[in-house]
Amino acid sequence: MWRPTSVDRPTGVFIGLIVVSLVLITVDLRASGAGIGGTLREGVQDVFTPVQRVVSAGTRPVADFLEDLSDIFSLRGENRRLRDEVIELERQLVEGESLLTRVGELEAILGLEPPAELDSIVAQVLAVGVSEFDHSRVIDRGRSAGITVDMPVIDEGGLVGRVISVTDEVSRVQLITDPSVRVAVRVDRTGETGVLTGRGSAPMVLEMFNTDAAVVEGDTLSSADGRFPAGITVARVLEPARSEVGFSLRTTAEPTAQLTRIDFVRVLVFTRDEAGIQDLEDLGRPPIIIPSDDPPAEGESDEGLPTETTIPTGEGEGEGVTGTGEEGG
């Protein structure tokens, strides 16, 4: 006759706690981080924020001192590199000024409005993720400062990430190096578009779909139209792109923002209402955006409705016209 094997008390408690953990994971995943899990997270973060503020302020001088100490060893090389960079930048500045004049003239001829400057909220990084697999940062501004989910975050170097959750006092920012992040980018030199994918602590991967346009080391990549506003510097290419079975060019790039040492950031007051459309980066292909000519139906407000239709180029998953779905995110 079958009898249950006797289990000692610690093992019984262990099994019980494992079952509770698995239930929690399942419930939280089903609620997609919202529901009771989301409420608890917000509450615990609110409780911990004052403590984190105090400890962060207290440990900052120590971190600064140790950081400065480690910097001393690399200062000479850094100085030489910066001098070279200044010479190069001065040259680029002269070129840039003449280009700006030409762009202004062309905009005037075409009757185009120059792009408006986005408002931004300055914030300081308060806390880091709890493990090396958590590519997020907590910043000290939240809902009360006007921050909402999905706003882009930048620093003086370029794109840092986007806001993924907000409490009244703080926000959590997902870094662009997170393996789940894909950013539609444009090579500044050629104007070709591609997709940049985070790989955690390793350099990001850039995939270009036009195999004819070369991507070389040092090329800078800016955000293309997508989840982020166009034109934000995102990364710098580390090596020339190689062709992968003739379908795409592939290379690595490093973020231009100092992600390992970020302190102050700016949250751009930008939410892409019309791109509650499918997340363009998730399609794996750079988008073509076709302005829609259809006027809204009578009695229908066009507020909150997309005015553009997005078509991913090329083949593969997500191919075809994506409409106004709300599955984005």
Added chain:
Amino acid sequence: MNAILKYRRAAVVVVSIILAVVLQTTLFLRLRPFDAAPALVMLVVIAFARHLPAEFALFGGFSAGLLEDLLSQSALGLWALTLTTVAYFVVRIRDRLEDDFSLLAPFVFGLSVGGITLFAVLGTIFGEKTLADAGFLRNILVPSLYNVALTGLVLPLLTWALGVRDKQNPYQV
């Protein structure tokens, strides 16, 4: 006396978990040699699980993990499961361990590697893309090495704070 010691140990566990979580998320924000930080909370769980009665140790590990889950974007319960497992292994092995760094160091290293790997694997199974991180080996090994480096400080400190004097019968509350 017994009750006082019991409350003292409970208080020490709660305070050490909170302190470890706060330091983990603030001090190591910029103090990150080789762009990594120790898994301090895991080290604290290992430290108190050596001395507490088995059930207390397991609940302590579970609570520490749950707190980590609540302060991160990982699925609620993922760290709880990981740290409960770590505490369980400590409870099973602790009788064979002595307060000798040459024994404790490989023990802490092995548990840290095992714990972080378990988290990474579970994270991937539950869709967290943890193993999609191209530096996952580094993310496992470097924090584990830092944990070994901190073993000489954290383990004796918690042993002292928990008021463990009788090495022959340390779990007696």
